[in-house]
Amino acid sequence: MASTRRPTYTPVRGKETSGAGSRPGTQEDGGTDDVISASRNVPAATGKPASSGRIPPGKTSTGKTSTGKASPGKDAPAPGANVLAFPEPKGRRRRRRVLTAVATVCVLVAALLAAAIYSPVLALHTVSVSGTSLLSPAQVQAALEPLKGKPLPQITDDEVRSLLEPLVQVKSVSAEARPPSELAVIVRERIPVALVKQGEQYKLVDVDGVQLATTADPAAVSLPLIDGGAGAIGQDLFKATAAVLGALPADVLAKLSNASAKSVDAVELKLVDGQTIVWGNASEKELKAKVLAALLKVPADPKNPVQVYDVSVPRHPVTR
Incomplete structure (x- = not known):
């Protein structure tokens, strides 16, 4: 805030000089002219006396020494002083947003997969059998009884083949999950010749x-x-x-x-x-x-x- 105090003017008498090197404002005859100088006192924001405005020898106006090194403790901002905050670059901000979005999607997908794999809603209740002639569908269903109640995503073809291995008539088998609770088993039997x-x-x-x-x-x-x-x-x-x-x-x-x-x-x-x-x-x-x-x-x-x-x-x- 600019000071409203009016400048004070003080008459100053010039020194008496003689000879050709007399300064302006002096009279060679020993008389002096009145010279007016002005000064203004500005209240210090920090409560300290205002600086005289003089720059100590060996220092610059920025508080650094003539060698380019900053004076210790002179360039640190005073407590409560305003510090300029530069905005974050757009590229970095966009990259952070993308990474946050990707992480959120990964978490959601993992949660959905976990719900699908372990959810009792997809538990096996019905086994349908096709492709049998030497065997009856009931024989295949009885062999797969241990799978009942297990979530469909956890049932594999290898597990189905392992359970049907005691049935020598079965040459190969494939299984297809039909949500929410059915497993379709296709049996390929050996052919008697x-x-x-x-x-x-x-x-x-x-x-x-x-x-x-x-x-x-x-x-x-x-x-x-x-x-x-x-x-x-x-x-x-x-x-x-x-x-x-x-x-x-x-x-x-x-x-x-x-x-x-x-x-x-x-x-x-x-x-x-x-x-x-x-x-x-x-x-x-x-x-x-x-x-x-x-x-x-x-x-x-x-x-x-x-x-x-x-x-x-x-x-x-x-x-x-």
């Missing part, structure tokens, strides 16, 4: 020799009988014969009565009508299966019935 006799029973086996079911009436199952019985399972002849049967389409497989092999290169099949199929070894079995299916569709000639279908060389099949 032949019968093997074991005592008075007949075992249904797949190409790997896995026994899938049992029947007392082989006529009730449209599968060929592998000679040698259950003791042949696991031997080379059984593997060669089972590999051939596994390559045949279902309609051709249903027309067979039995299969045998004198060696791995001499597999023979018998049709229910009595014809013989010379298959040879297990090489090119897919091509041989297609050729045999085409030959069996050829209308029979009553005057010259076919007794042997030889597909051992599939590119040059022979009938006789």
Whole structure:
């Protein structure tokens, strides 16, 4: 606040000088002129006496020494003095806001995931089963009973496969969660390709020799009988014969009565009508299966019935 006090004017007598170096305002004859000087007293804001305005030797008007170093304690702001606050750069402020938003989103996502994984709202109550023929859906559901009450996001395919492992009919399985409480299980069963006799029973086996079911009436199952019985399972002849049967389409497989092999290169099949199929070894079995299916569709000639279908060389099949 500007001072309202009027300046005071004090007459000052000049010193008497003589000679050519007399200062202005003096008279060479020893007389003096009156010189007026002005001064103004400004109240100190801190309650201390006002400075005389003189700058000590060796210091600048900013409080620093002539060497560029600040005087100790002279440049520190007095208590209660105003300090300029510079605004934060826009880039830094924007970066801080982005980081805050990202952290908030991450926390929300983590909370939602935790709620979904552990929430009892998504607990398993119903298991639906499809793809079974050898097994019943009830058998699969009973095997998966330990999963009941577990949240769907925590159930994995590996866990489902582990529980169904005792069911030898299951070759592979996949599971699909259907919120809020259903698990859809798709079963892919092993395919029986032949019968093997074991005592008075007949075992249904797949190409790997896995026994899938049992029947007392082989006529009730449209599968060929592998000679040698259950003791042949696991031997080379059984593997060669089972590999051939596994390559045949279902309609051709249903027309067979039995299969045998004198060696791995001499597999023979018998049709229910009595014809013989010379298959040879297990090489090119897919091509041989297609050729045999085409030959069996050829209308029979009553005057010259076919007794042997030889597909051992599939590119040059022979009938006789």
